[in-house]
Amino acid sequence: MPAQKSAPPKTASPARPSDLLTKEEHLELLKHLYLARYFDVRLIKEKRRGRLTGTLYSSHNQEAILAGTLYALKSTDWISPIHRDMPAFFMKDLRGKWGQDDRIAMTVEEVCSQVWGRSGSPGRARDNWSHIGSKSGHIIHSTSMLAGTIPVAAGLAYANKLDGGDAVVVTYNGEGSTAQGVFHEAINFAAVHKLPVITIIENNQWAYGTPTHLEYPLEDFARRADGYGIPGWVADGQDVFDVYDKMVAAVEYARTGAGPSIIECKTFRAYGHGDHDDDRAARYRPTDDVNKGRERDPIAVCKRILVEKGMMTQAEAAQYAAEGKGAPQTKDEDFPPEVVEYLKRGVEYAIKSPLPDAAEGAMWVFRETN
Ligand SMILES: Cc1ncc(C[n+]2csc(CCOP(=O)(O)OP(=O)(O)O)c2C)c(N)n1
Numbered sequence: 001m002p003a004q005k006s007a008p009p010k011t012a013s014p015a016r017p018s019d020l021l022t023k024e025e026h027l028e029l030l031k032h033l034y035l036a037r038y039f040d041v042r043l044i045k046e047k048r049r050g051r052l053t054g055t056l057y058s059s060h061n062q063e064a065i066l067a068g069t070l071y072a073l074k075s076t077d078w079i080s081p082i083h084r085d086m087p088a089f090f091m092k093d094l095r096g097k098w099g100q101d102d103r104i105a106m107t108v109e110e111v112c113s114q115v116w117g118r119s120g121s122p123g124r125a126r127d128n129w130s131h132i133g134s135k136s137g138h139i140i141h142s143t144s145m146l147a148g149t150i151p152v153a154a155g156l157a158y159a160n161k162l163d164g165g166d167a168v169v170v171t172y173n174g175e176g177s178t179a180q181g182v183f184h185e186a187i188n189f190a191a192v193h194k195l196p197v198i199t200i201i202e203n204n205q206w207a208y209g210t211p212t213h214l215e216y217p218l219e220d221f222a223r224r225a226d227g228y229g230i231p232g233w234v235a236d237g238q239d240v241f242d243v244y245d246k247m248v249a250a251v252e253y254a255r256t257g258a259g260p261s262i263i264e265c266k267t268f269r270a271y272g273h274g275d276h277d278d279d280r281a282a283r284y285r286p287t288d289d290v291n292k293g294r295e296r297d298p299i300a301v302c303k304r305i306l307v308e309k310g311m312m313t314q315a316e317a318a319q320y321a322a323e324g325k326g327a328p329q330t331k332d333e334d335f336p337p338e339v340v341e342y343l344k345r346g347v348e349y350a351i352k353s354p355l356p357d358a359a360e361g362a363m364w365v366f367r368e369t370n
C-alpha cells in the first residue's frame with residue numbers, strides 16, 4: 001500500500017447544538033438550574049418550619065435533566081412529568097420568557113398552590129403534588145402509574161400526527177419504571193407507528209429502595225431502545241449542555257417523522273424516595289455511595305463549563321454558591337436574587353390563598369342519580 005503523501009484533511013468536529021446557544025442562553029440555563037434547586041430547597045425548609053404539609057419528592061441533583069430537555073422544546077410540544085419532576089410544571093416554555101406569565105404553561109403561583117393544597121390549584125387540595133396538568137399549556141395530567149404515562153403520550157402523539165401537527169411528546173420516567181410491562185408495550189407501539197415520543201429515563205440509581213442492579217442486568221438503560229429498533233442516547237444527567245445536545249438530536253429525529261427515541265440521563269437521587277423515606281434511605285444506601293453520587297452537582301458542572309467557555313469569570317461563578325449543599329445548609333444568599341423573588345411570589349401567593357370550601361369535597365366524584 002503506497003505511503004500516504006499528505007496528511008488527511010482536518011475536518012472540524014461538528015458543532016454541538018449547545019455550542020450554538022448564545023451567552024445569554026448559556027446563562028439562562030444556569031438560572032433554570034438555580035430555579036429548580038431553589039424550589040426544592042425552599043419547600044424542604046417550609047416543611048421543616050411547619051408551614052407546609054404533605055410528602056415532597058425531591059429533584060435535587062437532577063435539575064439538569066429538566067432544564068436541558070425543556071430548553072429544546074417549543075411551547076406546542078407536550079410533556080408528561082411525574083413525581084420527580086415538579087419544577088417542570090413551571091419551567092416548561094420558560095426559555096426566553098422569564099417573567100412573561102401569559103406565555104408559559106403554568107405559573108409558579110399555580111404550582112405552589114398545588115403544593116399547599118389551596119383553592120387556586122388545579123387539583124384543589126385533593127393532592128399536594130404532581131397529579132396535575134394543563135391542556136392549554138400542553139402538560140399531560142400526571143398519573144402515579146410511572147411508565148403508564150407512555151401509552152397516554154403515544155396516544156396523544158398519534159392523534160397529533162393524524163391531525164397533521166408537528167408536536168413532540170416527552171415523557172419523564174425513572175429507570176425503575178422501565179421494568180414495567182407497559183413501558184415495553186407503549187414504546188413498541190410508538191416505534192411501530194413512528195410516533196414522535198421521546199422517553200427521558202432519569203436513571204438516579206434507585207427505585208425507592210431497589211438499586212439498579214436489581215432492576216436491569218445491563219449498564220445502560222438506553223439499550224432498551226435496541227429492542228424496538230429506535231435510537232437510545234446516554235446523557236450525562238449532571239451536565240445540562242450534554243442533556244440539551246442529546247435532546248436536540250431526539251427532537252429533530254421525532255420532528256422529521258422518524259419516530260420515538262430514548263434518552264437515558266445518568267444521575268443520582270440525592271435524598272430518600274420522598275421525604276418520608278429519608279431516614280430509611282440513610283440505612284439502605286451507604287453514606288460513601290451517597291457522597292460520591294452527589295459529588296458532581298449540576299450547578300457546579302454548569303458553572304465550570306461557563307468559565308471554560310469564557311462566559312463567566314471565576315468571581316462571578318463564586319457569587320452564588322448553592323452547589324454541594326443540602327437544603328438546611330443553603331441560604332437565600334446562595335441564589336441569584338431574581339430566582340429567590342420568583343419563587344417567593346409563588347410561595348406567598350399559596351400561603352395567602354384560601355383552602356377550598358369543604359362542600360367541594362364531593363365535586364368531581366361520580367354519583368349514580370337513578
Ligand atoms: C405501577 C406502580 N408501581 C409502584 C408504584 C409505587 N412507586 C412510586 S414511585 C416508585 C419508584 C420509582 O422508581 P423510579 O422509576 O426509578 O423513579 P424515581 O422515584 O427514582 O425517580 C414506586 C415503586 C407506582 N406508583 N406505580
Ligand SMILES: [Mg+2]
Nearest residue numbers: 174175206207
Ligand atoms: Mg430511579
